[in-house]
Amino acid sequence: MIAGRVVGTITATAKHPVLVSHKLLMVRPLNAAGQAEGKSTVALDMVQAGVGDTVLLLDEGNSARTILNDGQAPVRAVIVGIVDTIDRA
Numbered sequence: 001m002i003a004g005r006v007v008g009t010i011t012a013t014a015k016h017p018v019l020v021s022h023k024l025l026m027v028r029p030l031n032a033a034g035q036a037e038g039k040s041t042v043a044l045d046m047v048q049a050g051v052g053d054t055v056l057l058l059d060e061g062n063s064a065r066t067i068l069n070d071g072q073a074p075v076r077a078v079i080v081g082i083v084d085t086i087d088r089a
Contacts, residue, residue: 003030003083004057006049010042018073025049025079027057034086043077044068056081 010024023045031037034054041059046067049055057079058064064078065071 001080002057002059003034003086004028004043004055005030005036006051006053006055006079007036007040008051016074018068018070018075019044022046023048025051027055027077027079029057030054032088034088041077043079044075045079047079047082049079049082054083054086055079056083 004027006025007028008026010026012024025043025045026040027043028036028040029038043057057077059077061076064075065073067078068075
């Protein structure tokens, strides 16, 4: 699981049935300093996140499919939480 920031929304009028009831968001990973770093990824939103939110991103296919209770779902990344604060040591 990694922290990321939602940087955009994805609109797909035609998509796999498992995705129909879910929003797709573009998420960019954050480094330890909280700065955006690395490539963005498309993620299935399970928590009603929005653009600008800092989120918890589960970026591993098997775990993502487990959350959906569908071992065949074409999903790799899922947003599983909205971060309120990050306290750095």
